[in-house]
Amino acid sequence: MLELTVLLNDDMARALAQDSLTVARAHLLWELHHRGPSTQRSLAEVLAVSPRNITGLVDGLVSTGFVTRQPHPTDRRATLVTFTAHGARTAQQLETGRDQLARFLFEDMSDRQFAGLVSGLAAVLGRLRAALGQPTGEER
Amino acid sequence: MLELTVLLNDDMARALAQDSLTVARAHLLWELHHRGPSTQRSLAEVLAVSPRNITGLVDGLVSTGFVTRQPHPTDRRATLVTFTAHGARTAQQLETGRDQLARFLFEDMSDRQFAGLVSGLAAVLGRLRAALGQPTGEER
DNA sequence: TATTGTTATACTCTATAACTATA
DNA sequence: TATAGTTATAGAGTATAACAATA
Numbered sequence: 001m002l003e004l005t006v007l008l009n010d011d012m013a014r015a016l017a018q019d020s021l022t023v024a025r026a027h028l029l030w031e032l033h034h035r036g037p038s039t040q041r042s043l044a045e046v047l048a049v050s051p052r053n054i055t056g057l058v059d060g061l062v063s064t065g066f067v068t069r070q071p072h073p074t075d076r077r078a079t080l081v082t083f084t085a086h087g088a089r090t091a092q093q094l095e096t097g098r099d100q101l102a103r104f105l106f107e108d109m110s111d112r113q114f115a116g117l118v119s120g121l122a123a124v125l126g127r128l129r130a131a132l133g134q135p136t137g138e139e140r
Numbered sequence: 141m142l143e144l145t146v147l148l149n150d151d152m153a154r155a156l157a158q159d160s161l162t163v164a165r166a167h168l169l170w171e172l173h174h175r176g177p178s179t180q181r182s183l184a185e186v187l188a189v190s191p192r193n194i195t196g197l198v199d200g201l202v203s204t205g206f207v208t209r210q211p212h213p214t215d216r217r218a219t220l221v222t223f224t225a226h227g228a229r230t231a232q233q234l235e236t237g238r239d240q241l242a243r244f245l246f247e248d249m250s251d252r253q254f255a256g257l258v259s260g261l262a263a264v265l266g267r268l269r270a271a272l273g274q275p276t277g278e279e280r
Numbered sequence: 281t282a283t284t285g286t287t288a289t290a291c292t293c294t295a296t297a298a299c300t301a302t303a
Numbered sequence: 304t305a306t307a308g309t310t311a312t313a314g315a316g317t318a319t320a321a322c323a324a325t326a
Contacts, residue, residue, distance in 0.1 A: 004265070005145035011272055024316060041284060048150075051285065053317060060315080077284040077325045104271065105264050113263060116256025123253060125144070127245050132151055164293060181307060193294055195309065200292080217302045217307040 019090060020064050026094060028057050028081075029066060033091035037080040039072065066090060159230060160204050166234060168197050168221075169206060173231035177220040179212065206230060 009023065016026050031046050032038060038046075040054045047054070058081055061067045066087035072078035083091065106114060149163065156166050171186050172178060178186075180194045187194070198221055201207045206227035212218035223231065246254060 005148070007272075008145070008268075022315070039284075049316090050318060052287090052319080055286065056316075072284095075284080075326070079285075105267050109260070109263055113256070113260050116253070117260025117264070120249070120253050120257025120260065123249055124245050124257070128147075131244065132147075162292070179307075189293090190295060191308065192296080192310090196293075212307090215303075215307080217300095219308075 021066075021090070022060075025057055025061055025066070028054075028061065029087065029091045030094060032067070032081060032083065033088075033095065037070065037082045039075075039078045039080060041078065043081065061087070161206075161230070162200075165197055165201055165206070168194075168201065169227065169231045170234060172207070172221060172223065173228075173235065177210065177222045179218045179220060181218065183221060201227070 013023055016023060021029070027047060028043060031043065035042075035046070040051060040058060043058075044051045044054045058067065058069065061081075062069065065084055067081050067083055069079040070082045072080050109117075153163050156163060161169070167187060168183060171183065175182075175186070180191060180198060183198075184191045184194045198207065198209065201221075202209065205224055207221050207223055209219040210222045212220050249257075
């Protein structure tokens with residue numbers, strides 16, 4: 001399992017690097033894509049990371065042209081992190097790529113095998129959740 | 141899947157931190173445990189990381205008392221990274237913990253469910269391998 | 281008084297390039 | 304001439320703490 005995740009992370013990192021992205025920045029883009037313009041505060045909570053960290057990630061994404069900082073309409077302390085056209089297009093591609101990978105991995109699998117996999121994974125996940133004390137996982 | 145790996149990595153990092161370890165350093169310890177005293181060069185290859193990176197990881201493990209640098213018996217350029225008693229004990233605990241986790245996750249699972257999980261994962265892994273061009277995975 | 285985001289500081293992991301000591 | 308490991312330098316991700324502007 002560890003080997004598999006390392007393998008996936010490395011390959012994902014390489015793929016993202018071709019778009020001048022890192023895993024951490026792509027994760028922020030991904031959440032932004034699903035939530036729309038967001039304050040840095042809310043992104044810090046969603047990504048379970050310090051506000052200072054978000055400042056750095058957004059700095060990077062701004063300088064590489066994926067997002068901009070827009071003034072919050074009612075709270076002058078806050079900024080809204082917002083996609084550029086390029087950022088929106090890239091986030092959409094991330095989602096499309098995820099869907100394509102899922103299809104590639106599962107579409108030729110028999111219903112029986114797929115059901116067995118899902119059932120087994122659900123059992124493992126359930127045990128993990130119990131052991132870790134119900135983490136807030138979002139089941140994406 | 142991504143959420144799951146993130147979840148596992150975070151939790152693993154927290155657990156390791158209680159032993160003053162990081163994931164990268166524990167990975168080195170793990171390989172050392174399975175290979176015995178090793179040159180930094182060989183560790184760089186095994187971990188697929190630059191030699192300079194190994195210098196840093198070993199520096200950290202030396203200063204926290206897990207390993208020492210010993211002279212190589214025949215090559216005076218090389219050093220052999222070697223466990224301290226504390227390091228050897230810790231590596232053994234890592235392996236024991238891995239085994240315990242595996243037992244916890246699978247021992248109450250029916251043979252049928254377990255077989256379905258293994259079969260499904262094997263199919264997914266096979267497709268990944270085909271797509272990525274037969275990575276050198278070690279199947280641990 | 282509390283919250284948002286930044287500056288200041290620090291640590292870890294990672295890389296490439298140049299260099300030293302040895303083979 | 305090639306190899307093992309280090310120093311030099313750099314960048315990314317992460318954290319806490321102090322601070323400014325605003326609520």
